[in-house]
Amino acid sequence: MKRGVCTALTFFLVYLATNVAQAVQELKEAEITDVKNQVVKGVDGTKSPAAIKDKIGEKNVVDTEAASMAELTFADSSVTRLGPSSEFSFSSKERIVKLDKGSFLMHTPPGNGGVNVDLGGGVTASVTGTTIMVARDAAGGVAFMVMEGSTGKIMTKDGKTTQIQPGEAGSITPGSSEVKVSTVNVDFIKDHAPLFQEFSSVMPGTEGIQGVSDAQANQIQMEMSILMAPTDAGLSDEHSSALGMLLGYTIAQMNASKNLILAEPDTAAGGEAGSSQSNVTDARQGGAETMTASTSASVDTASGAEAPAGTDTAAGTNAAPDTQPPVNQPVIPQAATPF
Numbered sequence: 001m002k003r004g005v006c007t008a009l010t011f012f013l014v015y016l017a018t019n020v021a022q023a024v025q026e027l028k029e030a031e032i033t034d035v036k037n038q039v040v041k042g043v044d045g046t047k048s049p050a051a052i053k054d055k056i057g058e059k060n061v062v063d064t065e066a067a068s069m070a071e072l073t074f075a076d077s078s079v080t081r082l083g084p085s086s087e088f089s090f091s092s093k094e095r096i097v098k099l100d101k102g103s104f105l106m107h108t109p110p111g112n113g114g115v116n117v118d119l120g121g122g123v124t125a126s127v128t129g130t131t132i133m134v135a136r137d138a139a140g141g142v143a144f145m146v147m148e149g150s151t152g153k154i155m156t157k158d159g160k161t162t163q164i165q166p167g168e169a170g171s172i173t174p175g176s177s178e179v180k181v182s183t184v185n186v187d188f189i190k191d192h193a194p195l196f197q198e199f200s201s202v203m204p205g206t207e208g209i210q211g212v213s214d215a216q217a218n219q220i221q222m223e224m225s226i227l228m229a230p231t232d233a234g235l236s237d238e239h240s241s242a243l244g245m246l247l248g249y250t251i252a253q254m255n256a257s258k259n260l261i262l263a264e265p266d267t268a269a270g271g272e273a274g275s276s277q278s279n280v281t282d283a284r285q286g287g288a289e290t291m292t293a294s295t296s297a298s299v300d301t302a303s304g305a306e307a308p309a310g311t312d313t314a315a316g317t318n319a320a321p322d323t324q325p326p327v328n329q330p331v332i333p334q335a336a337t338p339f
Helices: 002-023 186-192 206-221 237-245 251-256
Strands: 030-036 039-043 046-049 060-064 069-074 079-082 087-091 096-107 115-118 124-127 130-136 142-149 152-155 161-164 168-172 180-184 226-228 261-263 277-281 290-294
Touching: 030 039, 030 079, 060 069, 115 130, 124 130, 124 142, 130 237, 142 152, 142 161, 142 186, 142 206, 142 237, 161 168, 168 237, 186 206, 206 261, 237 251
Parallel strands: 096 115, 226 290
Antiparallel strands: 030 069, 039 046, 039 060, 060 087, 069 079, 079 096, 087 096, 096 130, 115 124, 124 152, 130 142, 142 168, 152 161, 168 180, 180 261, 226 261, 277 290
């Protein structure tokens, strides 16, 4: 009897290992499915302009110039969008993507093996079946954001591993091994980041992002969380530099944004929790319930903060006057309307 059980267990483990191995697909050749402005592809030091339907292999490097973006669709249906001034490449068998500079948004379908991200400087990250945003600034600071899906991990050069849950971002300042984890307003990011808004097609993973947004909206409604600027949540300018690349924001614009970070009411630096709150109505929620959100009276025009680029005005959001940048208007994570 025991021998029969052991034999059955052995066959089950072999079957399981075989199917798991088959599920992990190689990150094979990609096709360029969208190009905005100046994008080049390179192989063995030779560069040429990139165009839609061009094939990109693991020996290729894709570069985007300033104010330029590109979208790559892989054979396993993974989709990657590159932000301005980015340099991107990948390795097939290990499912490694490398970002030497710039930013990208990527969705990997569940069950395909996820992706490992080489951020340089001994910093790596990994996820499975997830939508992520990643940035590396000119100084070497990095940001790794999980928009939805499974939990991600950041591994620093000293071997420390930090988990990043959906709706969180981990940021590392240049030369540091400390990961600063922050909860981010995924609804605001989805509605303002050029990597979402500047492409005509809908990014895969949007439904999952809405689910994270709904949960965040409930936290705000129950006054378990409030919205605040990065500086109020204890993030330095060096942290905001890489995070700002995901939104196309300067550091000044990041510091002026009161809609980006979610934290417990007693987290705000330099003040009491209730001192910067006002009531904001979420019109899409049943009964137009009142939700608590962090707001700011106005942007200090002496700081030189300009209205951020990449706001989707076509979606019904009118561009705000220069004296009142969109970054300062409260944007609350909104619950989806039931089907």
